[in-house]
Amino acid sequence: MAESAEAPKLVYLVTGGCGFLGEHVVRMLLEQEPRLRELRVFDLHLSSWLEELKTGPVQVTPIQGDVTQAHQVAAAVSGAHVVIHTAGLVDVFGRASPETIYKVNVQGTQNVIEACVQTGTRFLVYTSSMEVVGPNVKGQPFYRGNEDTPYEALHKHPYPQSKAQAERLVLQANGRKVQGGLPLVTCALRPTGIYGEGHQIMRDFYLQGLRLGSRLFRAIPASVEHGRVYVGNVAWMHVLVARELEPRAELMGGQVYFCYDKSPYKSYEDFNMEFLGPCGLRLVGTRPLLPYWLLMLLATLNALLQWLLRPLLLYAPLLNPYTLAIANTTFTVSTNKAQRHFGYEPLFSWEDSRTRTILWVQGSTQ
Template identity: 65%
Template sequence: MMPSQEGQVYAVTGGCGFLGSHLVRMLAERCREVAEIRVFDLHLDETLRTLSNVRLIQGDISSLQDVRDALAGSHVVIHTASLVDVWGRVPASKVTKVNVTGTENVLRVCEEEGIQYLVYTSSMEVVGPNIHGDPFYRGNEDTEYRVYHDQPYPLSKSKAEKMVLDANGRKIKGGKSLYTCSLRPTGIYGEGHELMRQFYRQGLRTGRRVFRAIPPSTEHGRVYVGNVAWMHVLAARQLQERPAHLGGQVYFCYDHSPYKSYEDFNMEFLSACGFRMISSRPLVPYFLLYLVALLNSLLQWLLHPFCTYAPILNPYTLAVASTTFTVQTDKAQRHFGYQPLFSWEESKRRTVSWVRSFEEAEKSR
């Protein structure tokens, strides 16, 4: 018998983060049947208190008791809490503690409290791009690919996702079964994306000029944050209605955003603020970029006892930026009726509007 979704309690871990806050707003606006939305995060976004049926809970995902206090009594958990760090800004142990131990805590509380439904926010980096530069061109969830991880973030996300999927079908309190699925966004963009803010500030320092470093033929899949949030909402609903069908499955997050290099894609928004791309081809040979990336890694290691040196460019981020990784799939549509809620035109308009707000902030200084 299909469970009634009226009067349910949804818990969103990491609900004040970039994706999490968009997801919470979408739940509040589009899921009137949900009686309470618990937003669990270490740092609270007080603006979310204005939303109906939202309850903010401050706590640490790596603390089992904090997770238990936040999740107990909920019906559905959407686990977005994650520490994203590919630059070495935080110790590897902390990345593992948040991403792996935090996920262990969520699974344990689901088991102990009889919470049947868990949607996990994974990452494309569970698959790749790998550091060997092997392209993933228009791949889907079943495409064979040489997965190779040697960095804390993709290692932790890969381990966490495996734990979540392995837990599908596990018996939990009350003799019920736990049902889980995992969503893998490609590069998320949209309002509130901190990396876009960094690119904007960096461009100001170079006179609104962006110097091409990666060939335009290198393509990446990008997906708008609103569509990723919408996919989570649909997956949470349908996991309850069709648990045997969605349980244990992974889904890439996708929409109609164009395939472009990271630099060219970012220019879709930055050009609205007068930024311009310098050159149609890379100005620096790849081997020089790689040497700079290696030098940055060496400096990071040497300076570690004294300060945190974590530039954007390192061997891993260079490999990701210079390796084609695009997805072409309709699995989410087939399994739970997903269609992008926002067109590319609307996604671009919203993101450009947000980027332009930086201009107003600069003028008011």
Template identity: 55%
Template sequence: MADRPGQVYLVTGGCGFLGRHLVKMLVERGEGISEIRVFDTKVDRELESLSTVAVRVNVIQGDVSEADSVRDAARGVDLIIHTAALIDVWGRNSPSKIWAINYQGTRNVINACKEMGIQFLLHTSSMEVVGPNAKGEHFIRGDEDTPYAIELEGPYAQSKAQAEEMVLSANGAAVAGGKTLVTCALRPTGIYGENNGMMEKLYHGLVKFGRKRLRLAGQEIEHGRVYVGNVAWMHLLAARALRERPGTVGGQAYFCYDDSPYLSYEDFDMQFLGPSGFRMLGHKPLLPYFTMYLLALLAEVLQWLLRPLGSFTPSLNRYTLNVVTTAFTVQTDKAARHFGYKPLVPWAESMARTAGWVRELDEACSKGK
């Protein structure tokens, strides 16, 4: 097959939850793209079936923590979207592994840009590079410039924060061929949507618990959530803006947002779980915060004691308790002003798609009985 003119994109972590939606979005709505390289440790060759006459999708197995692997995948690439990360706030993985992927992996991507003359790098960051902070201070309707005491705990939040800082600091750096690197970062709040692995685990856990969920936080503890299709859409627009408006977006960080309602984590999830027969127990937290804190601390101690015997990863620990019980909502139009972002998928459709996927889980669960 003859080479086709156009841009070559590399999407690290492209087989993950966000990555799959992003690759599909780039194929369907990207402009001037001839090839999308999907780079991940666990590959899904079915993504190659997304290829069209205009856009070829190639799946490459590799690890961002291995510099040679990243460098090989990046040869001939015009733009990198770096979504690969190890999301772990439960202690399933060692801190060294989390740092190797989230921080060293990002360093490897930046170095590949410099060595291969790649001018454009879009980094998928996280709201957790800002907060909720370790003090449990609320961040309500904040934007990218809102003063907030950033005090992060745990290897995930800390590694993502340092990775983002490294990416933004690299803006303007020289790359091979005499050009300069243009970078920016997107900070999704809690991403939801169909095929979300964390929500699927929650679904199966609650099924075992009789489709009941204990309330940990008050209804007033609101959080910003954003639909995966809109996060993918913002990535596409930001990638385009890196090329077309480098002076505007270069070195900038943007929260990802849409018109999803502000609710507590638990009440938000019930928008999709409720229609399938799940129910919340209580209108207020069933246990006082101090009791939950002691339970979270006990779970961490048990995890440490049982680590030599096997894997015990409770969903409740002091970090996750702090996240659930600390309000964090964003209200910003920075992405709209800088590169014309508007949510592609309205809330009603986002909710319907996600609830439909939960019904599919129900059907599969029923067949498996």
């Protein structure tokens, strides 16, 4: 990837390119990577917005495929300079079986690594998650920690377990010789809770608030901090990492980076109100309406109902013991590792991120 004003020649592949984050990565690459010749967008379900991108100067190639199918992945990776692997099964609600989560997140990632090795692709960026670290099963707080902060990463839930295992595979693959004999360079980005345009859970809370008479009821103490990061900044960080992996291979290969920006430290609900408030909702109560034990009882009942109803229908509400534990455990990051290693600065200010998200929430129900 030589720096030059030559004709664009790079080929990038984004797996999961039609997802919430993936779409932002795809659009950010088209805006911010002038050396791009072809952008391959690989996803299980291709979105119609891809069509409008085909008229630009970069060749956008949609590829409908499944990361669990090694041959499909190898065909998509072949000839790519960089792979940004964001495809994943994001399920903390019990919609998919643990086996399916494992297959997509772990086996799918292994397939991407093997495809890079077989076809000679040298640069792999993996979208990991804060949940690789925590909150852990003990509910211990992680208060504004960084990549080196000691923390017991103990998980029982299939989603964080699968992300942790996949991240390990990616990091261990750093340095493996790819076809042609050069070393593979990998790194992993760990976003906290991503928000922004396209964030379906934010939209669900908005719709629920409208149904409840433009109110939401506080469930989590305001003192519990939950890390959040704007999707545009997460996408920007992916683009920068992809760009800098070659010139800074020594420093960045095998590294993990939390994704961060200037979003304020707040509880999950207070943070959502930054957007839902201007959309006309209010959060009722300065303290949780229900005591924690009652909330946990409801969450456990939901889990029991899910299990009982499984043969008949899929019951997967937002509240279950795991989501309650995440929302109710402080987990925030404070780091400048990405700035030190590859010069990352957020592309979007907090004010900008907030405005863009508010406009999206307002428009998303019309």
